[in-house]
Amino acid sequence: MSSMWWFWVILLIWTLFPVWQQYWINSQRIRVIRQMERQRGTRVITLIHRQETIRFLGIPLRNYISVEDSEQLLRAIRLTPDSMPIDLILHTPGGLVLASEQIARALNHHPAKVTVFVPHYAMSGGTMIALAADEIVIDENAVLGPIDPQIGQYPAASLIEVVAQKPIEKVKDNTLVLVDIARKALKQVETFLTELLKDKMDLAKAQELAHVLSSGLWTHDYPITIEKLKGFDLPIQVGLPREVYTLMELYPQPSQRRPSVQYIPMPYESSGDTNGRS
Structure with missing residues (x-):
C-alpha cells in the first residue's frame, strides 16, 4: 500500500477519534446515571460545569449557570412524575441570577423529595439551587458560597459601601445608577432566599440566613464549609454515593501540556504500603 493511502487512513482515524471518544464518555455517563437511578428510585439530573474561568470577586465568565441550563433542567423536572424523587448532582461556580432562581423555584415546587449532591463546590447561584433541596448531601471537603449579587464586575454590597463613605456630590451619575441597581438586587435576592428557606x-431563621448569604458579609468566593453549614440548621448530610465520584471522573478538565495535579489513580491501604501486589 502506498504511503499516501496510509496518510489518509491515519488522518481519518485522527479526525474521528475525538468523536468516538465523546460518544464513549457520554455512554458511560448515561450508564452511571441509570445505575444510580435504579439504586435510589429517582430521576438523576446533572448540572456540572468544567473549564471554569472565574474573575476574582466577580462573575464567572464562561461555563456558568445559563438560561440554556435552566431551560433544560426545567424540562427534566417537567418530565419527572410528581411522586418520583429528584437527585441533582451539582458542580458549578455559579452564574446568572435569573437562571439560578428559575431552577431553585422549580426544584422547590417539586412534590417529591429533592436531594442535591455536592462533590466539590456549588458557589453563588449553585448555593441558591442547593438551598431549594430537601436534603444537601455533600463531600466532607466540599463547600458552598455566598449569594450576594454582582453588578457588572463589582459586588453590590461594595458599591453601596463606597457611596456611604463618599460625599454624594463627588459620586458620578453612572455610579449612582449602579448603586440604585445594587440596592434593588440585594433586596430581591434576600427576599427570594427568605421565600425559599421559610418552609x-x-x-426568623430564614430571614437571618437569607441576609447573611446575600448581604456581602463575605467576599463572593468565600468557601462556606460543612461546619458552618451545619450551624445554619440546614438539612446537611456528609458522604456521597460512589456513583457521584464516578460520574465526576467522566467530566474531565481539558487536557493541558503539563498536568497540574498528578497521582497514582488507585486506593492505598491504611498502612501506607504502596508496593505492588500480585
Missing part, C-alpha cells in the same frame, strides 16, 4: 426553618 425549611422558622421565618
Whole structure:
C-alpha cells in the first residue's frame, strides 16, 4: 500500500477519534446515571460545569449557570412524575441570577423529595439551587458560597459601601445608577432566599440566613464549609454515593501540556504500603 493511502487512513482515524471518544464518555455517563437511578428510585439530573474561568470577586465568565441550563433542567423536572424523587448532582461556580432562581423555584415546587449532591463546590447561584433541596448531601471537603449579587464586575454590597463613605456630590451619575441597581438586587435576592428557606426553618431563621448569604458579609468566593453549614440548621448530610465520584471522573478538565495535579489513580491501604501486589 502506498504511503499516501496510509496518510489518509491515519488522518481519518485522527479526525474521528475525538468523536468516538465523546460518544464513549457520554455512554458511560448515561450508564452511571441509570445505575444510580435504579439504586435510589429517582430521576438523576446533572448540572456540572468544567473549564471554569472565574474573575476574582466577580462573575464567572464562561461555563456558568445559563438560561440554556435552566431551560433544560426545567424540562427534566417537567418530565419527572410528581411522586418520583429528584437527585441533582451539582458542580458549578455559579452564574446568572435569573437562571439560578428559575431552577431553585422549580426544584422547590417539586412534590417529591429533592436531594442535591455536592462533590466539590456549588458557589453563588449553585448555593441558591442547593438551598431549594430537601436534603444537601455533600463531600466532607466540599463547600458552598455566598449569594450576594454582582453588578457588572463589582459586588453590590461594595458599591453601596463606597457611596456611604463618599460625599454624594463627588459620586458620578453612572455610579449612582449602579448603586440604585445594587440596592434593588440585594433586596430581591434576600427576599427570594427568605421565600425559599421559610418552609425549611422558622421565618426568623430564614430571614437571618437569607441576609447573611446575600448581604456581602463575605467576599463572593468565600468557601462556606460543612461546619458552618451545619450551624445554619440546614438539612446537611456528609458522604456521597460512589456513583457521584464516578460520574465526576467522566467530566474531565481539558487536557493541558503539563498536568497540574498528578497521582497514582488507585486506593492505598491504611498502612501506607504502596508496593505492588500480585
